[in-house]
Amino acid sequence: MAAKGVERLLNVIMTIGSRRRIDRAKLFAVIPDYAGAASDQAAERMFERDKAAILELGLPLATERDVLDENTVYYRIDAGTSDAVLDLTTEEYTVLLAASRAWDDAAAGGAARRVRSKLLSLGHDADPDLLRRTPRGAVESLPVLSPLLEAVTAARSVRFTYRGTQGVPAERHVEPWVVGVHEGHWYIHGWDLDRSAPRLFRASRIESFPTAGPPAVQERPEQTDLASVLGAMHESDDQARAVVAAAPFKALALRDRAGAPLDAERLELPPLPRPAARRLVLADVRWGELLEPATWRAELAEVLTAIADVHEDEGDLAGVEAAAVRPEPRIRTTPTGADTLSRLISEASYVMERGEVDLAELSAALGVSTTQLITDLQVLFVCGDMGTGWEDLIEAEWEHGTVRVRNAEPLRRALRLSAVEITALLAGLAALEPSAGEAEAIVASARRKLLAGADCGSEGPPAPPTRDELAEAASVDEMASRTADRAESVLTAVHRALRADDDGDASRLTIRYSSTDRPGTSVRRIRPLRIDTDGTRSYLLADCELAGAQRRFRLDRIVEILPPGTPQERAGTGAGPTLDGLVDGQVWLRLDPPGRWVAESFDADQLRDGADGSTFARVDSPVRAALVDAVLESAGAVEVLSPRELRDTIVTVARVAGTRHTQA
Template identity: 60%
Template structure:
């Protein structure tokens, strides 16, 4: 929609909204684009498109026959007849926090409009609560809006998809669920070409999905992304697994099992072989499998193969043979609906407050001050055209304060559509891992959003009446088979979260005992918490660290406990301490966990097979090169050293570091250590 179309729509909204009702003929006389149309038929078609746009925007445009003259059609914008999201200021605050989970510039569509529509509600957020509420991280993908629309409208979509082995293929899919798992979007639906259910990573869709006809396959009554993701685990061999675990490591697993922090062995009563294999490989510095013996031998072989692959000289010539993959170019420029929702949101936001600083308006709407001024200039030339040009909107900003007058027709909340509500539910789900004492607020906001989504889906043409039953929006993750994340062991994590939230609110320091990922034992640090973050299923506190002398991120599940303010600090690399304060002796045997902290300086090149492509996505690779039938190459810039080594080993042979040599050597040392700890007859622990 061009800028002229935005102005016309705003004039239509102002002209209809400024009076109780107006008939079609009057509207066509006063709106210049209708009056100057080439024909009556052209004006009619233009108006029909505008009506659909106004409804899509979330304004309740109503048309009705004049009871005294059946040939006369009257239009009005409904007033306080429901439809707007009814939330408390506290619930509104956590929803506003949820809307920060994606990048508006990259998300486009439904996600782009959510913040503007929330701000149009005219509710004042609680700044202290907003500061304490975690910031989530959610993939910002422009492909989501058509996928979400396809779910609610029961439509087919076609798109180009990057398969697990790196090939580009065309897909025709009938979406059943579009939802988030650990911060990433997935599509679960019926693949029409294969006549079977399939799971797709939304980030691997490389063209804008096109709606293509009605869905034909029957949608399951109950399904979820978690069910699809866990399907391979449920088919895997099940058994009791015994793990040797280094004290004060694998704290998240200990919490799930309600196990002591220094227990040398953990038992998983009913574990899937594939899940245990991933767990041990991902935490290979600190975990070794004792039993079952066949699983242990399998792990020994995997570790040995990874070590041998990285001991050999890397094939660096492959970098020249590979072709550089072009970034998918999916259009994400703002639409007229995006622009118009922001204009109305800005007007409503300022109207409800009288006057607002220009920089604050820009900050709230996540755009530049220059963009806000451009928006105000559009408002300035629009208004109720039914009573003359003297009734235009008045907008001022020269003093650095924004004022808007003569725009009461815009002082109304914009209703969230089903795709927009779904995007907000996904953003809200990212707050769960670090919600802490705000968990009840997050849950109450989720219930109201879910009810609102049910209303929207029930009204949408062809949409499911019960989106919760049909899986039309993100559901909370199912508990993992390796333990209950909400079990008794979560009390320690809750206490840590509460302390961090209190410190953020009071802007005070905390002394924490921390379990570093690549060094034995624990270390004691004094930090000044700035913000809670959630990335996927993991929670972090961003803080100034006195020992490091700079800002760092600390994983919440690695904070062993909160100590008294006068506790002695210990530097990383000094051997650390156990939770009782006793020194932790560093291992000196060849099988000891090793690995430097911090980041790899410069670039890292990886060779990835089908089972390792997730590493390129998780570490946000700066470059991808395709190999002819041999997987891909990925270039990472300054990745976290310990996390990268763990990821390569977790890939179980589907990932190889090509350079630098020191990272290959580190993986060799860690992998041979894992192989020795799992060798037949070798003592573990």
């Protein structure tokens, strides 16, 4: 919808909404675009498109025929249903607004862009204290997500270009069943029409904007559990309960899986396939040792020895030089007319609810620049009720930094959320949940009201998704979403300190922190400032007395809240290597297909495709400890080619861990 179309549709909404009803003939006469259409048929087609857009916005457009003349059709905005949107408390509205901020609007597409605007049209005021304590960050925001969510909720197929683990892009035609998050990354599970079988796709490997295809024909399973689908990829007949020895307060992912206390030195994992257990242990092998089964222990020693042997000498960079640079996929989405119109209505509604609003405040609330905001207000200024003349145009003022909007009562209404927009909010809520703490009950009640507000009872094709299907479409695997919630007391204490928000003792905590880069734990006195999230992990930004500066702590690694007055101490005691900070400069990796996830996890700055099918990735200044752990977790599928000092570190770590597993 071009700018002219946005103005026309805004005029249609104002003209219909400003009166009890208006007949079709008069509407066609007073709306300039209809009156100036090349033919009656062209005006009819234009009006039918506009009606569909009004309904998509969530405005209750009603049609009725004259009781004396059935050829006369009247239109009105049904005021009787205008308040049937979401009945939210201030706290529930606040967490939904925070959930909308979890998306990167520029990358995620139309649904994410519209959600914040529509929430602002509800007319609520947010709780500033709760909003400050709600984590800021992003769900993994990809431009392909909006059309994929739309395909799930509309029960349609989609086509896209996909680069699988073998590295060769191919066209895929899929009927998506569920779009969900696992360990911070989006996946699509559905029926692959070309292969006539269920398939799983990682959203970050989609290299074209998905295009809608025909309606889905394959029956969707009653239950589609994304975590189970991913777990089945590691299925093996060789299953057992692995027993691991671990340093206290370390190997936290293994402890989560075992349900073991933080200071336990012996962990027993639930029954797992051998490949899954091997990957878990290798990821934390700096702090753990596999004790049983003996055959798995021997295999782990062989894997660690092989990793050390590969990294012993200089890396071979000849393959990197010969490999072709892979072009970066450019999937761009531009705001649609529906996005723009939704924002215009929300701006008008927001200002009219408050009488007047500071320009900078409105800009921050909408997440748009002041330049864009003024452009929007200029559009409002030239629109209005076309049925009574220019005196009934919208009055918009923004001089001296204060915004006022008058004579736009038809826009003073809440816009209903579509199924896709509800799904986007559910995903945002899932990102907030690990660090919700005392607000967890508010998040849960907001989710219930979102699902209850979904229109699941309408008739006609395609059948709308059920509430359970909407919740499932934004599902997050339980273990990943609850990692930061290991100790309820930690989150409770953090939120209490954030509420205090002063320089007194009430706003300070003494914590035991287990970092990933050094053995042992540190004890620190901190003043929490805010919680951030990146969609995978939650972090606490705080003033740290021990460091004498602000520091960022992973919430799931704050393992204990200690009594005030506990002496502070730095980490570094205990067995294990110290892998501080970032790697200085560029790191080149050679990746076999099973290890290509490492390039995605570290957001590789460049990828190259070798003639023999190998992939090379350049990662700039990665976190040293995280990259070493990833190389070990890949079980030999990833080799560091440069720099040499990082290769030497991997040799040392792998040899030490391998020796532990060869000793009786």
